Amino acid sequence: MKQEKIMIRRTRIKDSMGDRVFNIILYAVAVLILLITLYPMYFIIIASFSNPTMVSNGEILLVPKGINFKAYDQLFHHDPLWVGYRNTIFYVIAGTIVTLCVNIPAAYALSRKNLFGRRLFNLFYIIPMFFTGGLIPTYFVIKDFNLLDTFWVMVIPFSVVTYYIIVARTFFSNSISEDLWEAAQLDGCGYLGFFFRIVLPLSKAIIAVIALWAAVGQWNSYFNALIYLKDPALQPLQIVLRNILIQNKSIASMTTGAAALEAQQLAELIKYAVIVVSSLPIMCLYPFVQKYFNQGVMLGSLKG
Amino acid sequence: MKSIKQWISLLLVSVFLLGALAGCNSSDDGSNQPSSGQSGISQEESAEKSTPEEVSDPGGDVTSFNIATVRYTDTWPIDFLKEGFMKEIEEKHGLDLNWQVYYSSDWSEQKSLLLASGDLPDAFMGSITLNASDVSQNKSFFVDLTDLIGDNMPNLTAAFEDEPQLKAIATDREGKIFSLPKKLPKRPEVCGTVAYINQEWLDNLGLDTPTTYLELEAVLEAFIREDADGDGDPNNEIGLTGSAGDYVLSNDLRNILRPFATMVSRENNYMGIDGNGTPVFMPVQENYKEAVKWMRGLYEKGIIDPEYFTQESTMATAKRKTEGGSQVGLVYGWTADAEVSTNVDQFALLEEVAGPDGNHYVENGSNTLDISDREFMITTNCSDPAKLLQWADEFYTDLSSLQTFYGSIPQQVADNGDGTYSVLKPSDGTSLDTSAWSNSLRDFGPKYMSPSFYDKISLPEDQGDGIKLADDIVNAKYVTTDKNIGFPLVQYTEDELGQIATLGIDINKYCEVQYAHWVVNGGIEEEWDAYLAQLETMNLPALVGIYEDAYEYYLQSMES
Numbered sequence: 001m002k003q004e005k006i007m008i009r010r011t012r013i014k015d016s017m018g019d020r021v022f023n024i025i026l027y028a029v030a031v032l033i034l035l036i037t038l039y040p041m042y043f044i045i046i047a048s049f050s051n052p053t054m055v056s057n058g059e060i061l062l063v064p065k066g067i068n069f070k071a072y073d074q075l076f077h078h079d080p081l082w083v084g085y086r087n088t089i090f091y092v093i094a095g096t097i098v099t100l101c102v103n104i105p106a107a108y109a110l111s112r113k114n115l116f117g118r119r120l121f122n123l124f125y126i127i128p129m130f131f132t133g134g135l136i137p138t139y140f141v142i143k144d145f146n147l148l149d150t151f152w153v154m155v156i157p158f159s160v161v162t163y164y165i166i167v168a169r170t171f172f173s174n175s176i177s178e179d180l181w182e183a184a185q186l187d188g189c190g191y192l193g194f195f196f197r198i199v200l201p202l203s204k205a206i207i208a209v210i211a212l213w214a215a216v217g218q219w220n221s222y223f224n225a226l227i228y229l230k231d232p233a234l235q236p237l238q239i240v241l242r243n244i245l246i247q248n249k250s251i252a253s254m255t256t257g258a259a260a261l262e263a264q265q266l267a268e269l270i271k272y273a274v275i276v277v278s279s280l281p282i283m284c285l286y287p288f289v290q291k292y293f294n295q296g297v298m299l300g301s302l303k304g
Numbered sequence: 305m306k307s308i309k310q311w312i313s314l315l316l317v318s319v320f321l322l323g324a325l326a327g328c329n330s331s332d333d334g335s336n337q338p339s340s341g342q343s344g345i346s347q348e349e350s351a352e353k354s355t356p357e358e359v360s361d362p363g364g365d366v367t368s369f370n371i372a373t374v375r376y377t378d379t380w381p382i383d384f385l386k387e388g389f390m391k392e393i394e395e396k397h398g399l400d401l402n403w404q405v406y407y408s409s410d411w412s413e414q415k416s417l418l419l420a421s422g423d424l425p426d427a428f429m430g431s432i433t434l435n436a437s438d439v440s441q442n443k444s445f446f447v448d449l450t451d452l453i454g455d456n457m458p459n460l461t462a463a464f465e466d467e468p469q470l471k472a473i474a475t476d477r478e479g480k481i482f483s484l485p486k487k488l489p490k491r492p493e494v495c496g497t498v499a500y501i502n503q504e505w506l507d508n509l510g511l512d513t514p515t516t517y518l519e520l521e522a523v524l525e526a527f528i529r530e531d532a533d534g535d536g537d538p539n540n541e542i543g544l545t546g547s548a549g550d551y552v553l554s555n556d557l558r559n560i561l562r563p564f565a566t567m568v569s570r571e572n573n574y575m576g577i578d579g580n581g582t583p584v585f586m587p588v589q590e591n592y593k594e595a596v597k598w599m600r601g602l603y604e605k606g607i608i609d610p611e612y613f614t615q616e617s618t619m620a621t622a623k624r625k626t627e628g629g630s631q632v633g634l635v636y637g638w639t640a641d642a643e644v645s646t647n648v649d650q651f652a653l654l655e656e657v658a659g660p661d662g663n664h665y666v667e668n669g670s671n672t673l674d675i676s677d678r679e680f681m682i683t684t685n686c687s688d689p690a691k692l693l694q695w696a697d698e699f700y701t702d703l704s705s706l707q708t709f710y711g712s713i714p715q716q717v718a719d720n721g722d723g724t725y726s727v728l729k730p731s732d733g734t735s736l737d738t739s740a741w742s743n744s745l746r747d748f749g750p751k752y753m754s755p756s757f758y759d760k761i762s763l764p765e766d767q768g769d770g771i772k773l774a775d776d777i778v779n780a781k782y783v784t785t786d787k788n789i790g791f792p793l794v795q796y797t798e799d800e801l802g803q804i805a806t807l808g809i810d811i812n813k814y815c816e817v818q819y820a821h822w823v824v825n826g827g828i829e830e831e832w833d834a835y836l837a838q839l840e841t842m843n844l845p846a847l848v849g850i851y852e853d854a855y856e857y858y859l860q861s862m863e864s
Contacts, residue, residue, distance in 0.1 A: 056619055136420050139417060227413065227417060230405075232405075258736075259735065261641075262737075263377045263379045
């Protein structure tokens with residue numbers, strides 16, 4: 001104890017002029033980065049309930065002006081958004097579960113040294129990570145499986161992610177030792193029992209991390225939906241968002257007359273509110289999983 | 305404990321496997337399936353309940369077709385495709401149409417996938433779906449309609465005789481027809497943008513409405529020098545604003561610069577037809593040089609917004625629409641309300657000002673905006689092109705063009721019983737234009753109405769098309785069809801389209817950059833010769849040659 005106190009006092013005294021300047025600069029840079037990162041979010045939030053004309057005139061920088069909630073009011077009546085919202089939640093739930101069911105067992109199996117043909121299987125997963133089949137062949141595969149325009153096309157075809165497997169495999173091979181298996185075996189545990197009763201409870205961190213990655217990935221994904229979904233009732237939130245933000249903006253230059261203008265005005269009015277509404281849930285989810293996030297990735301990277 | 309968890313996980317896995325299998329089950333035996341838009345599960349059910357014979361032929365002679373179309377935005381509903389007039393003709397011909405609706409922002413990716421994979425619908429509807437090079441590069445995918453039209457399309461054949469331009473635009477360079485054309489009905493004669501001047505500012509300063517381009521300049525200068533909007537600040541007025549975009553020059557040539565006879569095509573290829581009826585590349589003409597000098601003058605005097613070439617379009621729009629009074633003195637647009645929104649009362653239509661040669665030039669973009677080809681294309685996937693063409697022929701009557709342009713009778717258009725029709729005002733407070741886009745194919749799809757029918761339609765006068773037509777009277781007298789109009793839509797060979805793409809992009813870009821440079825920095829007089837020489841080395845003559853050949857062919861096919 002005494003030793004520690006002395007140490008602390010010593011470091012205080014040792015805090016030289018140079019260190020102080022260094023610390024100040026460090027904090028200044030950190031604060032600056034924080035502001036740069038936070039400002040766009042802050043701007044979107046204040047712009048969402050400010051007067052849209054003032055926003056495009058560049059009059060709104062720090063304080064919201066012409067406060068009104070018309071945009072949110074409009075948004076609650078914009079049906080495709082809520083259909084998209086519902087779909088995305090289903091895709092996220094189903095997609096995350098499927099991703100976990102597929103990748104975690106695969107990673108565990110690949111982490112076991114006594115797996116038959118382990119190198120071959122590893123190669124089997126790694127090659128497609130670098131060389132994909134390309135869009136058109138993939139399209140044909142999905143078409144021939146009759147997955148086009150179904151709920152499952154968003155969930156099943158792209159659920160195996162080699163990157164997740166590699167991260168989870170490293171985690172398993174480092175933190176679940178062979179000794180643990182031997183000990184469990186002595187106590188009468190089979191292969192499945194070991195996996196479900198010992199490995200999974202010990203791997204909450206990596207499961208949480210992969211679940212978060214998968215969920216965020218599903219939440220943000222639009223390209224698969226763009227290519228493989230036609231039915232408006234199946235479109236995810238990001239497609240609806242894209243429609244509002246991009247589509248209505250470009251039509252004014254393509255047609256004449258008032259209709260384009262009205263569609264554009266609606267887009268101008270609700271675009272910031274849409275961003276707020278659509279990114280809020282995933283932003284709320286983040287802090288809860290974040291503790292696992294740091295922990296999990298660090299664990300996976302340790303050698304030993 | 306152990307077994308429960310095992311069972312749960314097994315259950316989960318089996319649920320997902322089942323789900324995946326359900327997705328695999330939608331049996332698809334081509335065009336005879338009554339509806340392939342349902343999900344896999346429900347098709348499986350229907351297949352179980354009914355015998356295969358019933359599935360393949362439920363209503364006697366109903367034929368099913370997939371038709372792909374593209375819409376600008378999903379803000380406008382698409383229910384009309386299965387309602388009203390569209391439903392009527394579908395049932396009349398015993399068809400079951402399955403519409404595949406895409407949206408323009410996503411379409412370019414989806415289109416290339418469809419064309420590359422060959423996973424095509426039976427037909428494409430609307431010129432927004434495929435462009436000229438999509439069709440010419442993939443001709444093997446499309447059915448040659450040349451001979452089928454005569455046998456199956458009496459209405460279109462009659463329209464071809466009525467309006468030779470329709471046939472000219474649809475016929476490709478080998479004399480074949482791969483796509484059906486359209487001509488929009490009841491369009492303004494000044495088919496394009498008109499000028500609106502800030503009448504409130506004119507009144508505030510006690511100025512007269514300008515009648516020549518020099519008077520216009522003087523008025524705009526007064527706007528920015530004095531306190532035109534009367535708020536006490538003489539420096540917050542803008543003469544004319546604009547925004548950085550791909551086609552600033554193309555738009556300017558049709559708008560502010562047009563007193564100099566610089567009218568060009570809306571295709572943004574910088575081609576116009578001069579007073580002698582010859583196609584010209586506008587940015588190398590003498591009158592273009594004069595026009596740019598004048599524009600430079602406006603910029604130097606501060607009439608042109610300093611942000612003209614740099615700001616985003618939303619910023620320019622915001623300046624025009626500023627609540628409590630527009631910041632801008634002059635706007636160009638289809639109708640004033642589209643440009644200045646709530647400030648519309650401030651603005652008055654400006655009768656086109658006289659140019660340096662004393663002529664009044666107005667935009668007559670009818671040959672690009674109203675008439676086009678590629679409105680309906682049948683692919684080789686289609687089992688019965690003749691049947692589909694018979695259906696498409698329905699679009700070429702007066703009454704159907706009325707209904708595919710404004711909406712169905714009686715929901716959006718009232719039949720007055722005496723052979724006349726009134727387009728109804730939308731009941732939900734939106735504009736007529738939005739209602740028309742929400743209830744009809746509007747600008748897209750095959751269409752032809754004989755001009756004698758136009759007078760039988762009445763439009764609400766305070767709404768989009770009504771305003772445009774009412775405004776039209778002021779400038780219609782200046783429309784001349786053979787003098788200084790934009791280049792029409794013409795047919796190119798595949799080879800020419802490739803050349804236009806490679807040469808045209810660089811040349812157009814160079815002209816646009818030079819234009820902005822001369823307006824902002826001046827110096828056109830000194831740099832003009834070097835500019836012409838540079839364009840020569842970029843192979844401008846070859847590009848213009850292509851346009852000339854295509855135009856020549858267009859004129860020929862119009863005569864024959």
